[in-house]
Amino acid sequence: MRPYVALLIGAPGGGKGTIGKYIVRDFDFRHVSTGDLLRQNIAMESPAGKEAAHFIARGRLVPDLIIIELVATELRRGAQRLLLDGFPRTAPQAASLDASTPVAAAINLDIPHAVIVERLGNRWIHGPSGRTYSYDFSPPKVRGIDDETGDLLIQREDDEPSTVEARLRTYREQTRPVVDHYRKRGILASFEGTESKVIYDAVKRFLDSDIRRHAAQP
Ligand code: G5P
Numbered sequence: 001m002r003p004y005v006a007l008l009i010g011a012p013g014g015g016k017g018t019i020g021k022y023i024v025r026d027f028d029f030r031h032v033s034t035g036d037l038l039r040q041n042i043a044m045e046s047p048a049g050k051e052a053a054h055f056i057a058r059g060r061l062v063p064d065l066i067i068i069e070l071v072a073t074e075l076r077r078g079a080q081r082l083l084l085d086g087f088p089r090t091a092p093q094a095a096s097l098d099a100s101t102p103v104a105a106a107i108n109l110d111i112p113h114a115v116i117v118e119r120l121g122n123r124w125i126h127g128p129s130g131r132t133y134s135y136d137f138s139p140p141k142v143r144g145i146d147d148e149t150g151d152l153l154i155q156r157e158d159d160e161p162s163t164v165e166a167r168l169r170t171y172r173e174q175t176r177p178v179v180d181h182y183r184k185r186g187i188l189a190s191f192e193g194t195e196s197k198v199i200y201d202a203v204k205r206f207l208d209s210d211i212r213r214h215a216a217q218p
C-alpha cells in the first residue's frame with residue numbers, strides 16, 4: 001500500500017502537538033514534529049542543535065538547509081502513515097518535500113491569535129520527550145511533575161510573550177504562503193476553532209474518509 005503522508009500546519013501554539021497526539025492515539029501514524037526534533041538536537045548539543053538554538057530563542061525560523069536535512073533523515077526511516085508536524089514552514093521547504101514525497105493532505109489549524117498568546121503562557125513541557133501540559137487544559141497528575149518520568153516540568157524559552165509575538169509574525173510572513181500552496185494543490189483541509197477537542201472531532205472525520213479515499217486510488 002502507498003504510504004499516507006499528512007502535514008499538520010498552522011500558527012505556533014495552534015494545537016499541532018495536541019491534535020497530533022490524538023491522531024496517533026486513534027490512527028496508526030508516526031508523528032514527527034520538527035520543533036521536538038530541534039529541541040532534542042539542542043539538548044544533545046549536536047551541530048544542528050547548536051546552530052538552531054539562537055534562531056529558536058528569537059522566534060525566527062531555523063535555516064531551511066538544517067530542517068530539510070533533519071526531515072530527510074526521518075523520511076528515509078519510512079512509515080505507512082506519517083504525520084509531519086510543523087513542516088514545511090517556508091516555500092523552499094515545501095518545494096523540497098514536493099520533490100521527494102507525495103503528500104496526501106495538509107491539515108491546517110486556524111486558531112485566533114489572541115487565544116494562542118494566552119495558551120502559550122500556560123504551557124509546561126517535559127524537555128526530553130516534548131510531552132506538553134497546561135494547568136487548565138491538560139494538567140499533569142502532580143503540579144510541576146511529568147506524569148511518566150517524575151522529572152520537573154519546564155517552560156519553553158520561546159513561550160515568553162515577546163518571543164511568541166515574533167513567532168506569530170514569522171508565521172504570517174513565511175508560513176501563510178505555504179498554506180496557500182497546499183490550497184492551490186487542492187489538498188488543504190482547514191479547521192477553525194478555539195478548542196482542540198472539538199476541532200479534533202472534525203479532523204478525525206476528515207482522516208477517516210481521506211485515508212479511505214487514498215487507499216482506494218489506483
Ligand atoms: P515548534 O515546536 O513546532 P510552534 O511554534 O510551531 O513550535 P508549538 O508552540 O509547538 O508550535 P503547537 O504544537 O501548535 O504549538 O500547540 P500545542 O503544544 O499542541 O498547544 C499549545 C498549548 O495550548 C499547550 O500548552 C496545550 O496544552 C494548550 N492547548 C491545546 N489545545 C487547547 C485547548 O483546546 N484549550 C486550552 N485551554 N489549551 C489548549 O517550533 C519551535 C521553533 O522551532 C523552529 C522555529 O524556530 C520554531 O519557532 N522550527 C522550524 N524552523 C524552520 N522550519 C521548520 N519547519 C521548523 N519547525 C520548527
Ligand code: MG
Binds near residue numbers: 035
Ligand atoms: Mg508543537
